[in-house]
Structure formats: C-alpha cells, structure tokens
Amino acid sequence: MDFETRYARWTQQADLPAELQADLAKQKDDAALREDAFAVPLSFGTAGMRGVFGAGINRMNIYTVAQATAGLARYMTELGQETMDRGVAISFDSRHNSELFAHVSAAVLGAAGIKSYVFDALRPVPELSFAVRYLHAFAGIMITASHNPKEYDGYKLYGEDGGQLPPDASDRITEYVRNVDDIFSIPQANESEMRMSGLMTLIGEDVDSAYLDAVAGVTIDSELVHRVGKTMKLVYTPLHGTGKIPVMRALQAAGFANFSMVKKQAIYDPEFITVKHPNPEFKEAFDLSIALGKQQGADLLIATDPDADRLGAAVRTGDEYHLLTGNQIASLLLNYILHASKKAGKLPQNAAVVKSFVSTELADRICADYGVKMITVETGFKFIGDAIAHFEQSGEHTFMFGFEESYGYLIKPFVRDKDAVQSTLLLAEVAAYYSERGMTLADALEELYKRYGYFDESTTALEFTGITGPKKMAGLMHAFREQAPADFAGTAIVRSEDYLSGVAKTSAGTEQLTLPKADVLKYYLSDGTWIAIRPSGTEPKVKFYIGVSADAADVAAKKLADYHTALSAFADSVEE
Secondary structure: OOHHHHHHHHHOOOOOOHHHHHHHHHHOOOHHHHHHHHOOOOOOEOOEEEEEEOOOOOOEOHHHHHHHHHHHHHHHHHHOHHHHHHOEEEEEOOOOOHHHHHHHHHHHHHHOOOOEEEEOOOOOHHHHHHHHHHOOOOEEEEEOOOOOOOOEEEEEEEOOOOOEOOHHHHHHHHHHHHOOOOOOOOOOOOHHHHHHHOOEEEEOHHHHHHHHHHHHOOOOOHHHHHHHOOOOOEEEEOOOOOOHHHHHHHHHHHOOOOEEEOHHHOOOOOOOOOOOOOOOOOHHHHHHHHHHHHHHOOOEEEEEOOOOOEEEEEEEEOOEEEEOOHHHHHHHHHHHHHHHHHHOOOOOOOEEEEEEOOOOOHHHHHHHHHOOEEEEEOOOHHHHHHHHHHHHHHOOOEEEEEEEOOOEEEOOOOOOOOOHHHHHHHHHHHHHHHHHOOOOHHHHHHHHHHHHOEEEEEEEEEEOOOOOHHHHHHHHHHHHHHOOOOEEOOEEEEEEEEOOOOEEEEOOEEEEOOOOOOOOEEEEEOOOOEEEEEEOOOOOEEEEEEEEEEOOHHHHHHHHHHHHHHHHHHHHHHHO
16 A cells, blocks of 8 residues: 555544644645655564654554554463453653553553553653563553654553563564554453453552652662761752652652752643753753752752653753763762672672663773673663573672663663663762762762773764655665775774674684674774764664773863764765
C-alpha cells in the first residue's frame, strides 16, 4: 500500500479524534508531509518508538500506540497464562496525550486478557523500572519522549528485569507489531470493567513508598548529610517533568532541608513553556536555576529531564555557574562512591563499575587507583543492566556504579535503567562532602584532574530528518567504512574497531571483538585519543564522540578542538 492510499484511508475514518483530523487537513496540500507521515511506519526497536504527535503510521497517536501494545500482547499470550497473569506495569510523563496513551495501552492488554498496573498519575522512568521488579510484572511500558521537544512522545518497553527489552524479545515483538492488519480495529477493553474484574489495577503511593525506601539506601554517609545537608544551598528543577515529587521527597528524607525548587519549572506543563528543549545537557535549561542560584548563593544546581532518568548539573565558580558534562558528573559520583565506601570499610574486593564504551576514560583511572574492575559495554543502558544481572547470577563482581556519557547514572541496582532520583541524592551528598572541606564541585573536579590527568570529551551529531533520513545515515556510516581514514589531524590511527563486522584492525593484523554487534566505529590514535561514530538509537542523528587527555587543561581543550575540526572535515567529505 503506497502512502497516498494510506492517507486516503485515514481520511475515511469517521471517528478519528479531532486533533488527528486537523493534522490530516494540514497534510492535504503537502505531498512531502503526507509521504513522511504515511510512507513508512514509526521505527520500533529495542528502545521502543519515538516520534512527533500527529496522523499517520510514522507518528505517535492512539493507533500506533495500540498497534505497539497489540504486538506486546500477542508475544505475552504466546508465552502462556502465567505470563499474562504477571501483567504489565505502565507509567507516563507530563506530555500531551501521555496519560491517554498509557490508558489505551492498558485497554489493549485488557482485551487480550492481560493484567495491567497503571500509575494513578505521572511517574519517572526509574520508578517504572522499579515497579516492574517490585510487582514481579512481566513487562513495563513507559510513555515518554524523554528530553525531546514538546512535539514528541514515545513508547518505551521494559522487560521483567526492569531493563529495556533484550534484542531477541524486541525483534519478536517488532514482528508482531508489523503483522497487525488493521490498526483501526484493535480490540480495547472497557476500563471500568477491567477495574472491576481486576484486569487493571491503579498503583501509586504503595509503589512510591517502596521505591523511596530503596532510594534512601543510596546515601553512603548519613552523618555527613545530617551535618551539612541542613545548611547547604541547592537548587533543583524538574523541567516541568516527573522528577518533582520523588526528588523532593528523597532530598527531604535524607536531610537536605535547604534546597529550593525552580517554581516556574515545577509545573507539569506539556508545553515546556520556560525552555525550548527540556534537556539538562543544554545551558538554556539552567537559565532560571542560575538566576535563583545567584539570588540564594547556591553551590550546586541540578536539573532532571522530564522522565527523570537523566541528570545535569551546574556548579558555582566565583560569581558564575559552570555546566558539568555527563562524564564529569559521573567521575565525581564514582570517585566519591569508591572513596566513601573504602573509608567505611564497605568496598568489596570484587567491586566493579560498568560504563558505555563512548564514556570517559577518567573513570578507568579512578577505578584502577582503587583496585576496582572497570567493565565496558555497548552504548545503551540495557547492556549495563545485563552486566548487573550477570554479576548477580555468577557472583563474580559486586556492582558499584554504572553510567553513560549522555547524563545517565545508576548507583543501586534495584532499578535497571538510568535513575536521576538516585543520582540527585548522591550528587547532593558529594557536594556536601566537598562543602565541608571548603570546596565546590568545580574544585573537586580540578583535584581529580591533577591526580589523574586532564580528560576532555565532546559529543556532536549530524541530524537527518524526514523520510530519507535513515538512508542518509546508513550511507554516511557506509562511507566511513569504505573511505576509512588513516589519521585525524595528522595523528595516526593505531587501532580501528568495527562493531558491525566484529573486527578490530591494527598494524599487527586483525582480531575479533567481544562486544555485541552494532553499527559503531571506534578509532584509537597514537596520542591516546579515541573517536567513535554511531547512529543514534532513538533520534535521526549520527553521533560523533571524541575523548582526549593531557597534562594540562588548555592542552586537552586544544586537542579536542583540533580533532573535532578534523572529524567534521572528514565527515563532510564522505557525506558529499
């Protein structure tokens, strides 16, 4: 069926919601827009799906959400009644239609005889992950577009371990999703009848209390927190999202009585009216926090994204505030975890840390200093979750910390995804530790650099929007492989790794890689620099990562700038 036929079919649906009818009207005189909306279905993979609201099979709407849930329902039904009875936990964020999509998902599951546990109001990603484990559910659905702009929403699937689905399960569900014949006639149960029969259960404070009890265990030195937390000035913003209540309760319970919340951004606003991108990686997300911080003389500003799985921070340096990178935040958290645990006599001999392979090598230096094993995995927090599961089954290691450079951290494994609630609590403790020493987190970072070397990293991206985006992204990756560089900025490449072929090349020959196959290239240069290239799993972007180190900050910064210029020039040449 071509996109025009699909478009015509949608226009013939008499009971289409008014907002979708309005979107179809906008597409009427724009063939390119119709093609983008109807030519190919919304991508569905290991991270679920994400897209803009609107009419079409390449859009987020009640029909594509029902289709995705029908695929999950068929998968669970084929696994048998026990799986169906365990059910699915469902949560949602503050975006337009998120709550509606959550209840549509429950109705589709109910029509298939599958139990659902639906939060009574918005809750963050980490609590959904926790709920799957706490309720012994078979799966979880999180309706969220994370830190994307207001036009987006998304549908994330979680497995029974509370982590994102493994590839084999995701592939089977994807197949079932694509085999749904008519997305307009997917059965949905009546919600009142589901509630009465027990097929749908509302959850809330019962799970909140259990989750926050677990979060309280993140604090390492409670005496320190009680000494310093009552006076330390901290500013927090949930960026109009789900972090507001759990972060506030966690900080108050721990003893951080002097924190302030950015009131305008503590409103659940799907328009994200105070910020263009509700993304704690961006400085603009901190504009209101910085103003409040200056007014109150706060040492630390913390922001969580709308689904509260990512955390960003800014620290006071003189009269201004400096944003920390995800790698810098992770390094500060890691160093404190190992230091405080060792001081308390609680650092296990088999301690291990897990990071993605595009994250800072400063963490490797810190781990080596404490005699802790560093394990590197493919990008995607599900791989960190897989490592934790392996530790628990084998007893080989004790998990201490996991992180990705993209502002995602996990301290305690009662959750199996990024957890900004845990991270906020611990980062506040880290700030309290250095405050008692008369230092800010900027001073703490400088102390780490002087001890281990100056590490600097950057992540940039080329965006490929529209229906031709995936093809262009694939073409760019293919071009990098076919026109492989010999050097960057005059510095020789001494090792190249292609995770799609599973082969690493050096001057001595080739070897097989042990990480899972993925569309990723990584280069190691003769001066210790590394460069990685990969398509994003959730956005139409090809990402470029660079990591450098040096004996001085200015030298590291210059190296990073030089390699960024060289990489951009090479990318431009192969893209042409």
